[in-house]
Each structure stands twice: as structure tokens, then as C-alpha cells.
Amino acid sequence: MSVETKQVSGKMWGGRFAETTAASVEAFSASIQYDARLYRHDVMGSKAHARMLARQGLITTEESEAIIQGLSEIEAEIDRGEFVFKPELEDIHMNIEKALTDRIGAAGAKLHTARSRNDQVNLDFRLYLRDEADTLDVLLGETQKAFARRARKYLGAVMPGYTHLQRAQPVLVSHHLLAYVEMFQRDRDRLAGCRQRINIMPLGAAAMAGTGLPIDRQSVAEELGFASITANSMDTTGDRDFALELLFCLNLIQLHLSRLAEELVLWSTKEFDFIRIGDRYCTGSSIMPQKKNPDIPELIRGKTGRVTGALIALLMTVKGLPLTYNRDLQEDKEQVFDALDTVKASLSITAELLDNTEFNVERLRAATIGGFMTATDLADYLVRRNMPFRQAHGVVGRIVAHCQQRDCELTNLTLAELREFSELIGADIFEVLSVDGSVNSRVSAGGTSRIRVEEALNTVEHSLGIST
Known part of the structure; x- marks a missing residue:
């Protein structure tokens, strides 16, 4: 034969x-x-x-x-x-x-x-991820707009701010919402940097050593809209840094969504009762007829694991690979595709969810009463009267302990009772101890006062092209 x-x-x-x-x-x-x-x-x-x-x-x-x-x-x-x-x-x-x-x-x-599947797949993957990066940027922008719309609607409403999931200080609802706008802006900035590194043309590296045929890589790069061409053929065919970097960006986006999801789940409970999610974005129980479950935030939170898993999987694929191309790299796309699909779907549904979520303003304000949430304002008051902060901290701590023994709040104490702890305290203290007084005193750049939050919201709306 x-x-x-x-x-x-x-x-x-x-x-x-x-x-x-x-x-x-x-x-x-x-x-x-x-x-x-x-x-x-x-x-x-x-x-x-x-x-x-x-x-x-x-x-x-x-x-x-x-x-x-x-x-x-x-x-x-x-x-x-x-x-x-x-x-x-x-x-x-x-x-x-x-x-x-x-x-x-x-x-x-x-x-x-003059080409190999090794540089061809690298080219296809970069072209695809470049488009996906642009799509993600649009979705992130739409999600930011949804937050901005809620922030504008509830401008002036107050709520408890938390540290360690304990009530800490009163803040504006809009200030809390705009915190997520900042997170997603960092995501957009990171994504833009990642796109720059994706946008480098690999074709012409061939199998791994380049080609002896008289090709013109630069003209192909220009036709396909690449900013430059890769510099080393061996690095090119074995490189998946751009995919790993995109997966890292996707992880941070999904982690930010997961943080929001956790808050939405908590806030929708009867224990908090801060928000009401529209019925169209909730589900019921197969056995308990009274239930209204926040399934969408729970799923967003749950899907975060698969996005993180995709990053870990590709890291493990690449970690031991010698130069240059190895068939292991075929495992890159499935992980990236799944993570992209998950994050895009999560962003899209989050924007819808926010537009169909109402804040219980009365309950939010009521939650700021109690828990000594303006104690820091009392310490700042004493500092403005030339008491060292550490001394002021101790004074206010003793006042709080006194209130706990009496089972009352700071505002339940009389001026005379307050002056027993420091003669620097005057009749104007009760304005300082009010929730609105506390919020509007936070005038430092980036603070929660109405004037600073409105300035921030105006800036966000302008940058996102939102007309008010």
C-alpha cells in the first residue's frame, strides 16, 4: 500500500x-x-x-x-x-x-x-474581545444611568450608613447610590486600559517564529483597526494575558454587582424594609403563598462564583505552559465566553431591577433615629471648640455609656445633662445632633451633605449624557 x-x-x-x-x-x-x-x-x-x-x-x-x-x-x-x-x-x-x-x-x-492557526486564533480572539469590551462599556454606562436616575429621584432622602453592618452615621440615599456609580466608573476605566492591550495585532507571528514570506503586518493591522502589532512572534502565539486581564475586569464588575445584590437582598427583608422590588422582578414560593423572593439579586450574587472560577481556571491553564503555543490554550475561550455572558446578563438585569425598585423613605429616615448615629458629630462639635479629638472621643463615649444605662438617645438628654460631661457644650448642640444637621455638616469633598451630593450627581449626569 x-x-x-x-x-x-x-x-x-x-x-x-x-x-x-x-x-x-x-x-x-x-x-x-x-x-x-x-x-x-x-x-x-x-x-x-x-x-x-x-x-x-x-x-x-x-x-x-x-x-x-x-x-x-x-x-x-x-x-x-x-x-x-x-x-x-x-x-x-x-x-x-x-x-x-x-x-x-x-x-x-x-x-x-503565511499564517498558522496559532496566530489566527489569537487574532480572532482579540477582535472578538475588543468588540465585547465595547459592549461591556455600554452596559456599564447604562447601569450607571440607572443608579443616577434613582439618586435624582431620592435626592434629599436620608438613610443609615453602615460599617461592619452596624449603623454608623446618617447619609443621603443618593450618596449611597452614587458610590456604585464610582465603582462602575473604575470598572470602565480598567476595561478601557484592557482594551488597549487587546488591540494589538498578532497575525504574522505564524506558528511561533514568524514567516519567511514577504507579508505586510502593518497594513493588516491598519485595516482591522489595531493600534499596533505584536513585537515578538514567540510571545504572541503563547500569550493570553489579554484574556486573563479581561477576566479580571469581569470579576471586579461581577463582585461590585454582588455587593449591590447583597444589599438589595437585605434591604428587601421585613427586618430592614428599606426597598420594594417590583413584582415583575421577584418570584414566589411553591409552598408559602405569602412569599415574595428577591431571586434576581440572589442569582447575581450566586453567579459571581462562576466568573471567579473562569479566571482561576485560565490562570491554572497558563501557569505551567512553556513557550509557545500549546493545545491547553484551547481551554481559554469557553471560560471567557461564559464569564462574558454572565456579566453582560447581570449588568442588563441590574439596570432593569434598579428602575423597578422603590425606596421606603419613611422607614429609611426612621432607621437613622437611634443607635447614637450622630455621636461623631458631637465629638466634632467639641473639636471645633478646641478640645483634642482623642479627649472629645472619650467624652462622647462616656455620654453614650450614660445613655445606654438610661436606655435613651443623645437627643433625649437635656442641655444640663450634657454639660455635666463638658462645659464646652452649648444650646446649639441639638441642631448638631439632628439627622439632617449631621448629614449637611459633611461638606468635605466627596461627603454626604446635600450640596456635595447634588454637585456629584450633576457631574455624573453630565458625564453620562443625562438631561434633567
Whole structure:
């Protein structure tokens, strides 16, 4: 039997193999079931590559045009759901290339000139993640707008601020909501930096050493909108730092959403009764007819683990890999795709949830009464009268202990009783000890006073393009 008759049929890399691939190996190693979503970006990169090959004289203009036309037809078939993906062709790259060659003949077989699947998949992944970063930025902006809308609606309403989940000081509801706007702005800033590092063109690294053919990497980069090209072919094909960085960004976004989710779950309980989530965004119990459960925040909180798991999984995949490309890296996309889908869905539903959540203003104000929440204001009052802060802290601590023994609040004490602890205390102390007086005294930059919060809200609305 001749060598030719033993070669693998149907495999575009099968020239040196004398046996067909085991069906179990094909099933185990195929990635088409999840990397099919890269098809638009694979077509985009292949078109740019074909044009460059023609410009460089590596294929003819006619061959390039045939390739581009064939790729457009294949893309349209996939769009319509008519394209048949073949697991035995392993991945999106081979499925498209085989279909192209079947469609246009020998010209299709020339498309892979001067490239490898190693740099091709890196290109597709970067193109895809660049688009996803832009989508995430839009979703983050919409979530910020939802917070801003609630902050505007409840401007002036007060609530307890917490440390250690213990009532600490009164704050404006809007101040609390705008804290999340700041978190998500940091997420957007991080994402923008990550996008810059994604936006570097890898095609031309080939398998790992570059190519001896006269390609023009820069022209491909310019056509595809990349800011620059990668500098080292070995680093390029083994690099997934950009995917890891994006996963880290996704983790922080989901962690911020999880923190919010925890507060929404707590606030919706009868024990807190701070918010009312719209019925359309809650579920009931199969056995307890009275129940109204905050399932959406609970699911957001629960999904955080899978996003963190995706980051850990890819970190473990990359940690022991020698240069350059190793098939382990096929495990990158499934983790990233799942994390992206999870975070995008969580952001979208969070914006809806916020728009359908009302704050119980009366209950929130009532929760600021009690618990000595203006004790710090009393200490600051004494400091303004030239008492050292540590001494003022001790004085107020003794007043609080006295109130606890009498089972009363600071505002229940008379001026004479207060002056027993310090003669610096005057009749104006009761304005200082009021909730509104406390809140509006916090005029430092970034503080919770009405004037500072309104300034912050105006800035946020302007930056988000919200007209009031």
C-alpha cells in the first residue's frame, strides 16, 4: 500500500499521518461547539489577510477577490443558520477554510499562506474581545444611568450608613447610590486600559517564529483597526494575558454587582424594609403563598462564583505552559465566553431591577433615629471648640455609656445633662445632633451633605449624557 493511500482524508493538516484520527480524539479535542461564535471575526481577519497576500504578490488579485466573495457567502450562510459545522474539522477556522476551498477550489487553499492557526486564533480572539469590551462599556454606562436616575429621584432622602453592618452615621440615599456609580466608573476605566492591550495585532507571528514570506503586518493591522502589532512572534502565539486581564475586569464588575445584590437582598427583608422590588422582578414560593423572593439579586450574587472560577481556571491553564503555543490554550475561550455572558446578563438585569425598585423613605429616615448615629458629630462639635479629638472621643463615649444605662438617645438628654460631661457644650448642640444637621455638616469633598451630593450627581449626569 502506498504512503498516499494511508494519509488522513479530510484533515487539512493530515499529510504526514498514516492513520485516521480516532473518533474519541475528535470528540475530545473539538472546539467548534463553542468557538463557532468567532465566525464573524474569523471572516474579517481572513479577508484582511487575503487582501494583504494579493498586495504582496503572494496570490493574485483574482484569487483574493474569489476568497473574499466566498468568505462573504459563508458568513451569510452562518448568519442565516444554514451552515453545517463539522466537529471532525475541529474548530471555526478549519470549518470555514474547508467550506471556502470546497466552494472556490485551489484559491481557497491559498488563504492560509503565511499564517498558522496559532496566530489566527489569537487574532480572532482579540477582535472578538475588543468588540465585547465595547459592549461591556455600554452596559456599564447604562447601569450607571440607572443608579443616577434613582439618586435624582431620592435626592434629599436620608438613610443609615453602615460599617461592619452596624449603623454608623446618617447619609443621603443618593450618596449611597452614587458610590456604585464610582465603582462602575473604575470598572470602565480598567476595561478601557484592557482594551488597549487587546488591540494589538498578532497575525504574522505564524506558528511561533514568524514567516519567511514577504507579508505586510502593518497594513493588516491598519485595516482591522489595531493600534499596533505584536513585537515578538514567540510571545504572541503563547500569550493570553489579554484574556486573563479581561477576566479580571469581569470579576471586579461581577463582585461590585454582588455587593449591590447583597444589599438589595437585605434591604428587601421585613427586618430592614428599606426597598420594594417590583413584582415583575421577584418570584414566589411553591409552598408559602405569602412569599415574595428577591431571586434576581440572589442569582447575581450566586453567579459571581462562576466568573471567579473562569479566571482561576485560565490562570491554572497558563501557569505551567512553556513557550509557545500549546493545545491547553484551547481551554481559554469557553471560560471567557461564559464569564462574558454572565456579566453582560447581570449588568442588563441590574439596570432593569434598579428602575423597578422603590425606596421606603419613611422607614429609611426612621432607621437613622437611634443607635447614637450622630455621636461623631458631637465629638466634632467639641473639636471645633478646641478640645483634642482623642479627649472629645472619650467624652462622647462616656455620654453614650450614660445613655445606654438610661436606655435613651443623645437627643433625649437635656442641655444640663450634657454639660455635666463638658462645659464646652452649648444650646446649639441639638441642631448638631439632628439627622439632617449631621448629614449637611459633611461638606468635605466627596461627603454626604446635600450640596456635595447634588454637585456629584450633576457631574455624573453630565458625564453620562443625562438631561434633567
